[in-house]
Amino acid sequence: MSVQAPERPTQTSFPNEEEYAGQLGRRQRKALAFKFFCLAMLTIAVLALATLLYTIINDSFGLVAIVNQNDPDQVVAEAGYDPETATLQDLSYDELVGLLEANVSSGVGRRMERDQRFYEDRLVFEDEATWAEICSSGEPPTGCNAAPRDHSNVYALVLERVVVPDVIASYPLVPSLLNPEAFEEEVAAGFEAGRFPDYQPEQAFIEWRAWFNPTFLTTPQSSTPEVAGIRTAILGSAWLVLITILFAVPVGVGAAIYLVEYAKPSRLNDFIQTNINNLAGVPSIIYGMLGLAIFVRVLEPFTSGAMFTTGVPPSDNGRTVVAAGLTLGLLTLPVVIISAQEALKSVPDSLRHAGLALGATRWQTVRSQIIPVALPGILTGTILAVARAVGETAPLILVGAASFITTDPSGPFSKFTALPIQIFQWTSFPQQEFHNLAAAASIALLLLLLTLNAVAVILRNRYSRRAE
């Protein structure tokens, strides 16, 4: 392509041939530099994500130095088993309770029983008369109504109260792999410097520990990092998801149907639309305040469950699963409405016209023509909105998710904790072991969100295939 350049006008602002060639090179170099600058910036974003995931995984596995106050093998031997073949976890429920009975002071035992009893039909630490008395008092402990403990629960108690493991130091994954000796030296130096005054150096042993492991997922919360788990938090989050969906989906989809299918342009309908857009931008912590003021405080008779029983309410105040679930529901609502609106708007008008032309009423058209077509889109948007709500922490802090609770939530009116709350609490402790727990819980939370997102992607793909 050689095009004869037209004669250049002789103005000072226009360069001559030579200058032009020089400028062109500069301009092209600048353009290239800019391209690489942009790419570098984008790479920073990728690196940030990589570093974040690295931090979490790095803190979830690694070497730990542990001191057991009682050797678990010895405990098993005392129970009459061969420690070579049987581990503590193999003991039966009754034997584990027996170990607790033998090793735990009666005061601590009574407290455990008041949290959650050991047997449906008999009491281990309390006597029947006192039990009946405290259960009929104004503020009965949770043990009066909750189901008895199970094997994993009692096993965790035995570990926590009888074996009493203490993680005295922990090391992240990468240095544990690259330089395990450094950790041993660090622990030894710690003993020499008197950082662990309660223990002898020979008591301590170093082992590999995956903080994120199946036991971690299935044991309840504990103040001893070694035996702490997130079952209570996972169940709490599951309850929250359930209530959020039950509230936000019907109401959100209903509002979207109203705005797309029924509403004619009017001042009120415009206002509703603007208002929904505004609500989508309100910080989540403000929804938390709304939840605290309305669901926890004003609606306390409902959210504490007092409305539904004549006797003792399931919970002594409104800081319950249902209050938090409704708060998250309100928070999710604008997002659900907006995404459902998008899905409904993408349904071609010909379907509406066809339905109405056949004599169907508006609702008949919506129900049997429009919703089925828009459903995958609605579901995808809803799942993504719920996934966002699962990770919300600030509103849960406001509505008073309990930070330390060892009993599983038993219904919508029970006290609860949730995964993000656990991560928050553990992160705010200064000790490294709790940061390990927070990292492991973060993995659990991210996996949960990944699952929800995967479901959404699968639905979207199936939908787009059908639309083709």
Added chain:
Amino acid sequence: MTTDTQIEIDPGKGPFRKKSRPGELAIRGFLFFCGVLSIATTIGILYELGKESFLFFGDEEVSLVEFFTTTVWQPQVGGFGIWPLILGTLYISFIAMIVAIPIGLSAAIYLSEYASNRVRGFFKPVLEILVGIPTVVYGFFALTFMTPVLRSIFGSSVVGFFNVLSAGIVVGILIVPLISSLAEDALRAVPDSLRQAAYALGASKLEVSMRVVVPAALSGIAAGVVVAMSRAVGETMVVTLAAGASPRNFTFGQDPLFGYILNPFEGAQAMTGYVAITANGDLSYNTIDYNSIFAIGLTLFFMTLGLNSLSRRFVKRFQQVYE
């Protein structure tokens, strides 16, 4: 659905008479109720925040003027000036914007002007994952990664365990995808004819992007930046975990500006941080602490509302140009 020829129908009788359908009406009513519930939510927020704030300012210890004019926040001894908290919020948001604007805009320009479909297919999911990660995990990241890194760079005697810089950088990372996705949408909406015209005039790719496409998309980009700012102001968990729990009380003229008031290496409680820390645990009703979080919440609500309205105004201007 307008027809050209109107058929005269007597709605009073015959097969075309309008039937009353109570079921249809009830459903319509329910759907309308769902729509109106969002208004009820807004009213609820305004009413509850307003009511408790009113009680807060009704307290004899607190005065509205003092709240907005003094610079010491110490509720235990009756210091109720909101400026230290606003300082924390704005300072962290400022650092976040310094981090997020270059990264977010460059990312948007690269994705819309340069990237092939394969490259986009790699970077877009990364940005989407960054949006999806819960903020409490970012908080953990700030405290256990960013803060130690900053302390080892600048020295642990200079950088506090809680500091504004770490929180600001991590909030910045968190809002990058917000800026990049909104800005990319704006850039892609610029008609290709503008680009073609600029190329035809001999402009390089940089000149096309920076002198033609970006100016044309400017209000859309501005909308993205303002939304991100609003998000940074309302962000809670990173700020609570990484920036600490002590408000940076100051006195103008007395405290050194860069040594103390704007020192990025020390902690400063933000508005959201105060609310979260105060509400954590069983907060009793009708105490001054309880009421104070609502007064701060109301201030925060109006700040974010203002930013969001500004952003929508930008979007509207942008849509008017290209639709």
